[in-house]
Amino acid sequence: MSIRYLDEIENLAGKKVFMRVDFNVPLDEHQNITEDTRIRAVLPSINYALDANAKVILASHLGRPKGERKAKYSMAPTAKRLSRLLDKEVKLASDCIGDEVKTMIDAMQPGDVLMLENVRFYEGEEKNDADFARALANGCEIYVNDAFAVSHRAHASVEAITRFFPVVAAGFLMKNEMNYFDKAMKNPIRPLVAILGGAKVSGKLEVLENLLGKVDKIIIGGGMAFTFLKALGYNVGKSLVEEELLETATRVLAKARESGTKFYLPVDCVAADQFKPEAETKVTPVQEIPEGWMGLDIGPATVTLFTEALQNAKTIIWNGPMGVFEMDAFSRGTFAMVSAVANAYALTIVGGGDTDSAVHRAGEYAKISYISTGGGAFLELLEGKKLPGIKVLEENGHK
CATH class of the missing domain: 3.40.50.1260 (Phosphoglycerate kinase, N-terminal domain)
Incomplete structure (x- = not known):
């Protein structure tokens, strides 16, 4: 069994691509990002999908809100930084599941980027809850995991969610991680x-x-x-x-x-x-x-x-x-x-x-x-x- 990577998916044009990223970056007391390596690391995958005219929906966690909605753990700073790095607007959804999010996803045009709110605002994320995973996948067509740093966790947006997509793949950051690990340990x-x-x-x-x-x-x-x-x-x-x-x-x-x-x-x-x-x-x-x-x-x-x-x-x-x-x-x-x-x-x-x-x-x-x-x-x-x-x-x- 082998992993399919993002560049092996045929025809991304117009498709709604749900991409699990790891934007768990350090913030100062004013909610300013102090180090953005993790955001920059997934730019190749995001840009590839955008160049292929996909609609990119990004999901991540930030900090440990323990299933509660807390303003200090909002994804807002990461959406703002990503907007600057991509030189285009990255909209931030007010939630990660629900009718309002579905409406925003349905309204997306090819080349649009939408950042979902913190997936750990729901207990279902860390419990790998299938219903929560289904709600996250609602309205999306292709799943891409480019969050190596959380792939040792059986969480809803990492593990359970893959059951609700016909097409499942890994991004280029994941590809790099696996390739270098294989070079070090397998051969x-x-x-x-x-x-x-x-x-x-x-x-x-x-x-x-x-x-x-x-x-x-x-x-x-x-x-x-x-x-x-x-x-x-x-x-x-x-x-x-x-x-x-x-x-x-x-x-x-x-x-x-x-x-x-x-x-x-x-x-x-x-x-x-x-x-x-x-x-x-x-x-x-x-x-x-x-x-x-x-x-x-x-x-x-x-x-x-x-x-x-x-x-x-x-x-x-x-x-x-x-x-x-x-x-x-x-x-x-x-x-x-x-x-x-x-x-x-x-x-x-x-x-x-x-x-x-x-x-x-x-x-x-x-x-x-x-x-x-x-x-x-x-x-x-x-x-x-x-x-x-x-x-x-x-x-x-x-x-």
Whole structure:
């Protein structure tokens, strides 16, 4: 079973195309969009449909309104930004279902764009409710999913809705995500290196276990490294440790040895006496973290070690920062790794909101082969899971 993509649909002219996008963008206190990468990412799909004279109906969520209509979660800012990016009017519906929306859809002309109001204003969205999905599909003819970042959720506008369309396809953003993932995991040019960071092992455990034996090297940074270091018998002071996962960490290390996967852990860290930007800091070997202190970033020796480990890499996947990079004192390790990955002679794929943010802040995003728009979805693919939103596209793509 294969996914049908937008450019494989014959004759879009005059057709009402319902496109699920992910416009869940950050806003400031004045409801101004502070970063619009997710909107720009779907412009190729929207423009393709418009060039083919389709009528484009866009559906998205914003924030977590939990089934309630809340003004601060309105799609209005995204409709306004999209109008500017497309250089044409994008009308905003007052709702995402109902007679008024149906009337607006019926009145559309080829080349028109309509933004529906936040689908999460209804509980039925997150409950994958079939009646809500049917109401969303009402009046539309073709379904296109170009929202990779929510495709790990079995939500009404992602999963159930596909039952109510004769034609189901994926957009070009989804195509890019799947193509790059396949290049990394299904047929990689080796050596294949996975870099995993972030706070906790628990969030990456299934990823780790799935990657063992499939990748050539695993590099571990961030808070999750200290659970492994403590499992090896080191005293890590007050560093973040998931005590209940120490046995699991020992098992993962043993499996890495058995599978021949080279496993890299920090050898030094930037330690602090408290979790604050103004904390006293020192660089120390991981074996010598002072009592009562905590490791909050990888140290310079670790940066050298990890950079050396990347020297012969041909494919690199990275999810999760190396330290608390939001605080300047603990940002150098993450930014040094951004530079190492960006300058590697390899196919480089970055996934996850924090890692994406670090790459942009370091100004190196142009040198990364691909930055995934999906944090949770990217992780679940790395775990070897079949995403609900992808599964229904495969099942219904050629019905």
